[in-house]
Amino acid sequence: MEVHEIFVREFNQEKDCLEVEEVERNCEVGPSGKISLFTHMLGDPMSRIRHSPAFLMLIAEMEMGAEKKIVGLIRGCIKTVTCGKKVSRNGKNGHHIMPLPIPIYTKLAYMLGLRVSPSHRRLGIGLKLVTRMERWFTENGAEYSYMATEKDNEASLKLFTQRCGYAKFRTPSILVQPVFAHCIKISKQVNIFQLTSSEAEKLYRRRFSTTEFFPRDIDSILKNKLNLGTFVAVPSNIYQLWPGVDQFLCDPPGSWAVLSIWNNKEVFMLEIRGASQIRRALAKTTRIVDRVFPWMGIPSVPEIFRPFGSHFLYGLGGNGPNSTTFMKALCGFAHNLARKHGCSLVATEVSGQDPLRIGIPHWKRLSCEEDFWCMKRLGEDYSDGSVGDWTKCPPGLSIFVDPREL
CATH class of the missing domain: 3.40.630 (Aminopeptidase)
Structure with missing residues (x-):
């Protein structure tokens, strides 16, 4: 394949929708004869992130003659979540002082919807999109970034864990x-x-x-x-x-x-x-x-x-x-x-x-026993000791899954 330069820019709702839908359509359908899940986004490519406090969608373009073609995309959002807890002894129960757990918050970024056209893979497009999105996360004060993928999605896991520095963090069940x-x-x-x-x-x-x-x-x-x-x-x-x-x-x-x-x-x-x-x-x-x-x-x-x-x-x-x-x-x-x-x-x-x-009633054939959540700590300046390293914390019994990020 002839080498072309790749450009990454923000998604434009007015002019990019049709091409983005085409990329999504080409990426979602599995090989012929194999059962696969296809997603119809109902006309708004940013609907999966639009309800978050801060969000961004990026696309990758490639020059082909006098035209540019969208060959990849990624979505990201930022919010503040609980990453741990500390104990306060100000709570009272009758005449007794009871320790009260207080949440410790952090600014967390979530990366989702990474797509690269099948005909343009292995050209570094996914890495460019992830790197650019992480830059936006850091510029907006995010302390951690995470992503979720199926455990058998080898290409995604390899990109994030081997090339982008993410590590398996949690494995919830769908x-x-x-x-x-x-x-x-x-x-x-x-x-x-x-x-x-x-x-x-x-x-x-x-x-x-x-x-x-x-x-x-x-x-x-x-x-x-x-x-x-x-x-x-x-x-x-x-x-x-x-x-x-x-x-x-x-x-x-x-x-x-x-x-x-x-x-x-x-x-x-x-x-x-x-x-x-x-x-x-x-x-x-x-x-x-x-x-x-x-x-x-x-x-x-x-x-x-x-x-x-x-x-x-x-x-x-x-x-x-x-x-x-x-x-x-x-x-x-x-x-x-x-x-x-x-x-x-x-x-x-x-x-x-x-x-x-x-x-929780469920059908095993429709469910996923392990959904891999991989996390990365952004930035390096934590010298004041105010923030511990969440990526090294053991899992608790429960997690809160944000419905805005499906």
Whole structure:
């Protein structure tokens, strides 16, 4: 191939959309005969980062005669998140002073959506895009940068870990549940209440602000138009009516759970390609039987072989010996809401060590046991000792997955 000079610049919404869509389309589809997942971005290439506090999209161009062609792209965003905690002894409980955990925040950058046209790979385009994006991260005060990729994406892992200095940091699990034709029954022993955005913010800040990756601007997420609500599941024999978040926090039940729901359907659609006609026919048969006999609760395969929508569950948490039971009820509620909205999948991402994981219904074939999160520390001037090295911290039981970065 003839060598051409590569230029990296900011994405221009007015003139670059069609070419960017073409690059995305060429990169997403897997080899012929292989089942692959295709993403339809619904006309806004920056929709995956637009809701973050600071964001940027870069494209790589190559001169071809008198014209320039887009051959690569990358997205990035910056936010402030929890990277650890310290203990304060100012909390009081009656006459006793109790240590209170206080979150330690850091400015974190996230790199996603790296794409290079198949016909222009091995030319250093990906490295140029990553390097330029990291420069923007540093100029805007980010202390760390991270990215996520499937464990079998060897090309991406090699670029980031061998050439860009990233290291494997966390390996959460992506859990995916199909939306059936029937509604899932919720136990009568569980009551589910929807919180207002202010109540949800107070609950998350009071109970989960020291969770790793917790976003400092959680209020912006909860008030976003894509957020469908925050829901709490509690024992029905204790709460017939919602007492209000203040009373709940002062005297919570022995077991409970909470989650929020994000509407991906308004941002992008998904599509499974490469499935055989036999697979498609079997999936259709399960849907027909499920619709005819809904009371049997048959786990049918939804229509995923053409563009479909999904919901994402985030902010999962809870407490008590039966918290997994309440989480399962919330997931059933989320399934029914997704069914009402015409979605085909409900997904979430949790730490592999999260005790609530066993309460989250999912299909193993649709899920990913290990999603590799790789991190890099930016800059070198930490001589004042105010910031430790987060990349060397052991994982906690839970992480907070930001729905804006899917």
